[in-house]
Amino acid sequence: MKKEMLNGAEALVKCLESHGVEYIFGHPGGAALPIFDALVDSPIKFILTRHEQGATHMADGYARSTGKVGVALVTSGPGATNTVTGLLTSHMDSVPIIVLSGQVISPMLGKNAFQEADITGITMSTVKHNYLVKDPNDIPRVIKESFLLANTKRPGPILIDLPKDVTSAPCEASLDAEVDLPGYNAEPLRPDKAGIAKMAELLAHAERPLILAGHGILISRAGEEIISLAEKLQAPVTNTLLGKGSFPETHPLSLGMLGMHGTAYANKALVRCDLIFSIGSRWDDRINGDNSRFCINAKKLHIDIDPSEINKIVKPDAYVIGDARTVLKELLPLIKSSDTKAWVKEVQGYKKKYPLDSKKKGGLKARNVIHQCYEIVKGQAIVTTDVGQHQMWAAQYFLTDKPHTWLSSGGSGTMGYGFPAAIGAQFGNPHERVIAIVGDGGFQMTLAELATVAIHKLPVKILIIDNKYLGMVRQWQELFFDDRLMGVDLEGNPDFIQLAKAYGIKGFRVRNNASVKKVLTEAMNYNEGPCLIHAEVMKEANVFPMIPAGQYADKMILKKPLTKMEKPTGST
């Protein structure tokens, strides 16, 4: 029997299958109908979200927690524009996702057709690459290229815009198409030997080395190599927000997160080190607020896979462009064990002298709720966060030991990310405990996905840190704008437990220190389906330590100063 020819949409779906896609997160519409039709006969599971932004964050959470490419599917026009925030989020944090958007039929392109949006134009600066497919025979090649682009070199999001006539027309091309990317070399680079030798030499002469562990270590799966390096050098390790999990935060050499809201001891070590070695971190301005003063007396070493990150912010004394794991493997044999005892002792001293505040006196504090949660699950969970104060407390108090178990929007700081990302992570890791730590503000940006989590009975634990404020902004207004509050009051929040109930979701309430442990223990072990924990915390707590934006780490403050603070010079 002669096989019937596939149409573009069917070819697309077959290609997605052959790339191992298990889930597609999305929302339908007219221009995407042929693709939805093709999905009817596919083993790929389509997860209907309540908003396209949610679909992109789910794809992102799936990708960050599994290392595989996450896929979202939306319709044209508003469906496509609703993915822009998700694309930016993935782009800023180098996360491999593919967004497929339906588009109006090609003869109508550029004519303000119903639900037309020039989505390739709109997203050009928020993707690694994008396509407007004009010929059904290009589909297999475009899909193959997209998977390659998304998850090689520096990963990133890809958008593929698919006009409806293209997905409806026959596709005669072989599904096993050849990649045609003369401008993109996915082959791993041979690391520069001279650069590696120079690094080894500088490391041998360092008395106070500090390793800065970034997200790139997780992407390159260099977990073992980084531990070997730190132990061989006996160098303390600090990590970025996105580098949580790259080096176990319970390791004796770990200082936890550095930067604007990093630990005091990490920031003290930053000021004192005589060598800083960034591996897969891009020296973000939340770490390096004032480049003119940043570690001026320290040697700077940098490993990054992206040449454009070298010399962008920091001029390194030695650098190697390449995959962190590959480079470290070549560097490790050249490392001589060095005597850093005095330095390690000094840093341990900072840890004792400036610990994170864990006083429990007074009302219910967000950070205590988060810390309790960490202790109850013994750190065994995939944690996603939203953006704001709770995110910083989670970074400080929920230590991360294992790679790919900390999912947070760093570069774009997207409120609304945490909850859908947890859904994506739970789909990708059905046997792991997934906790979404979210603020009362950010949660309300994407809470429509309560329907999605409920329908699929996913055991996601939603921990809402309800301070009835857009807390992080309120903190800035308090500290830098004379406490003149504007636009931050969330009094009048819904009763989140009632809300959960409306979706058939189990709710827990935490109101005081006495009940925290008991309620959280119950919630963390509730696996019948999703549950929501409404933690009503003290309204006006601030996140410390804090380095005001635009300042160097030596300007860190540990509590609210008595005198008025100057407005920060950094952008955010």
Next chain:
Amino acid sequence: MNQTKPNKEIYTISVLTTNKPGVLVRISLIFASRTYNIHSLVVSPVLDGRFSRMTIVAEGHPENLDQVIKHLNKLVDIIDTHQPKKSDSIEVELALFKLKYNPEKHPSLLQIIQHFKGKLLDLTDDSIVIQVSGKSSKIDACEKMLQPYDLIEVVRTGKVLMSRKTQNLTALSS
């Protein structure tokens, strides 16, 4: 944050890219987002039109140049980006000048045209069109000389460049 920015400079950048719709937008976004202003841009097809060679002249701060070049190279469609060295490249630009025809000034105008090895392309009773080609600096000089002659319109192609070295594009054609 009161660092004074160094003065802007003008750079010539040569780009080899695949010839696909949208490439130009991607390229110009990189210049624009790093506050570079494109002065001229010449595109021509290479190898049966599957690739394009662009010569871009742009003005911006020297400190951003490295980022502009690196980000151009990061574009999936771009195969090569470099700054051609003056010493090993040939540079030509072509310009057309339209002037008001003035019989009194005509003889001295002819002298200027001759000096710049220009060509008279069109002559009517009220206008005259001249073509001049050569290095951009030569055209600048010519333009300046023509100012007193009731210059009506100037059209310049922008700089085109070719390296003196033999470049191997055959690897791409396979």
